[in-house]
Amino acid sequence: MQLSLDDLYRMTAHIYQDANLGRSREATLLHFVEVCGMLTLIDRKKKRDKFDVPGALCKALGWYFPLLAKMGVESVEQLLFAKYPGVCPYCRKSPHAEQDCKLVRGTEEVLSHEKVRELTSENWDSRPKDLNEWQAMFGRIYPRSYNAAAGFSTIALLEEVGELAEAVRVFDRYPHYFYGEAADVFSYIMGLANEYSLALSERDETFDFQVEYLARYPGLCIACGAKICICPTVPQATVGRMAKEMPLSVGAIQNAEEFEKSGRDVANRVLESVGRVTGIDTYLPFDRGEMNAGLTQLAFRLANALGDNKETADQLFELAIRLGNEKRQSGTEAHRLTVDVLDLLKEAWLKADPEIQAAIELEQPELRPLTHILDTNILVVTANPRGRDDRALRLDREISAIQERVLMGNERDRINISTLTAATVDSLRHRLLSNSFDVVHFAGHANAEGIELEGEDGSHTLEFGALMKMLEVQKSLKCVILNACSAMQGLDRATGPLIIGMVDEIDDDEAIVFAKGFYDALASGRSPEEAVGIAETALESMGMDRHIVARISGTRSAHRAEN
The missing domain is CATH 3.40.50.1460 (Rossmann fold)
Incomplete structure (x- = not known):
């Protein structure tokens, strides 16, 4: 029986459709991350009682598919082949040219989206026909060696899962990131499968991924026996599957208001120490929010107070305008607070009359933590x-x-x-x-x-x-x-x-x-x-x-x- 990758995808999505319906995309991603953690046993040689390498590989796909369904992907084959049309998308070779990819990977010079799209169209009819052929295709593009550095694929998978998590987080606004990252994650799952196949070949054994997968997803859920899974949200068999720590007793928050106040007090103490402890002022967001407004106001106040010192006052007015112009939205890449900004403010602060200093802090108490920088x-x-x-x-x-x-x-x-x-x-x-x-x-x-x-x-x-x-x-x-x-x-x-x-x-x-x-x-x-x-x-x-x-x-x- 020949089943395509899309067949396996749609079957798995069907079995778990009800469970997936009531689960957020983030929760589905968490389940996928959990089972990816199982794949570390390939390199760590760590004994796990509840699963083995084939089971871990199948579980990874068993949660990868529901995640794609949750994100609305119609065809997993289209998603994968659009980025990996039988070749590496960066050097467009099979096997890929390692040195070329490392030197200029990700630049438009190499990652030509137009050329990859052309290859996808040209090679579509020759795409892999089942899961084993997909595994073989990735084995040809990215050959694995039995003597390769241990841990490479699991470390790379960890990186790709992190990128996938980012893509899920920003999906509503930037959906296109998800598809490419999902394809990359699949490629490393295949890489791990190929490494496992090589290890078995040393013992004259073989690994049939498709058979192993169907044995665990035979048209129904093997945990509950239903064609559409009716397992509880947290099946007992999955508890302690990864987490093996001793049971700990941790006190719960008794007074939420007191807890919040304690955190606020600590935050204020830390802010008061800015400028006194090395490193704390390194990432001050002077180009946004309260920090930007405070520094801008401080520069204006000092400029007005030092009117008799025209040179310093003019520099402060220019600084205030500069700070205002550099104000950026939350979440954008930050500018760093430079020494020349602090030097000018400190020089002006020292020149200001103590009464002026006291007035600034009294009238605008929100500026007081900032003046400690000076x-x-x-x-x-x-x-x-x-x-x-x-x-x-x-x-x-x-x-x-x-x-x-x-x-x-x-x-x-x-x-x-x-x-x-x-x-x-x-x-x-x-x-x-x-x-x-x-x-x-x-x-x-x-x-x-x-x-x-x-x-x-x-x-x-x-x-x-x-x-x-x-x-x-x-x-x-x-x-x-x-x-x-x-x-x-x-x-x-x-x-x-x-x-x-x-x-x-x-x-x-x-x-x-x-x-x-x-x-x-x-x-x-x-x-x-x-x-x-x-x-x-x-x-x-x-x-x-x-x-x-x-x-x-x-x-x-x-x-x-x-x-």
Whole structure:
């Protein structure tokens, strides 16, 4: 008895028509995904009590067909042959040219829809006559090897099932995606069938897909014995078929209102931390929704507040217009928030009078989380691996001086100081990866090679080249301060932010005077470039050598890291 693929398709759809009628397309897809999971046993060699490889392959088709029926497909043969007319649709060869497909797969140069349609028309009468012939056709197009890399087909099937799920999700608006993805999924089911056939051939055994399928779908449902399935929605025999985990007891939501409030509070805390923790601001949707409106309003408010500073005000007005013009609809591909946007807003925020800042946050509380993006975050790193017997660095005094000067400034509420004492290479790397900083300040020992950190057996020199690479993760970094003896002797250029350091020996008092002057300026709203000049003046005013300080201005990428 010869039955075409469409015959098998329509028979299966008929048997399960009532069950399929009351099931959503998404639920049908879930059943199909479940049985595709069974196919992993081909590569995992995992024992399953309730099914074997032939059963898994037949189950996959047994749910593939109802899914097509649910999506309104009249002919599965037409769907498959329209994309695979006896050849690979990309290189249009059988067997397909692997290298050609990998190099330009999916481009119009290779995926010529018109040529594929011509081949479909030319080859239609020679299309496979039954399931076994379809399996053989895909075996010719995509030959399988018994020694091929294990897992290739199951991994590829997983990818195709994911694409099919997307096609089902967008079907109502973009139906054409489904048909191509459904054809691709079938091709990988056939690939798995061919791999299984090869495995059997090593034992001088054969696999007849059509016979195996008909044995499980013999014109009726073998689970209930009815010509039109009347099985319960969740047949007992299918429970635990894939899921084998131990029974767990999980508490149910007792108070929905409290549950929602807890989630809202966490969301607010996370939003408040934007700009303080590395990575959280990477995907801010500044080109849509509340974020776009907030940043646009913030730019306008600051522009009006800085009317006397025409250059900055004009830049802010331009930014506000740009943000407004970049507003996009929800669901479209996002633009990334760039460093130049944040730099301009931060500069303007620091120039604005504190009363203006308070008024903006009071009158528009929805902007408050956004203004935290404009905070200045400082990391003070200290290390004294030589110990007090070598040189009693008063690093605690320097930390206290920095904190004190910041607390005295107008911008104290906008400056966050973190400290990392007794720093090692590992602890410094971890801190840089997990937080975002505008200023990194090192206090301790240095030499022409690098800065001295704590090591397992005493001192460890972190070379300047390695330090600069570690700092590359800090996309918002404006300034690096090396408040250590002779640190600048090992640096002749900067590849990142502004670097400020000492060119010769410096004692504790000089280091602290420099720190006080620098952070006095920073806490009053001055830029790091301005602050270093004020710090030099502070040294000079105390009868110390201002020329002990040197600076190197580097360059920095204007954009945050993209996807």
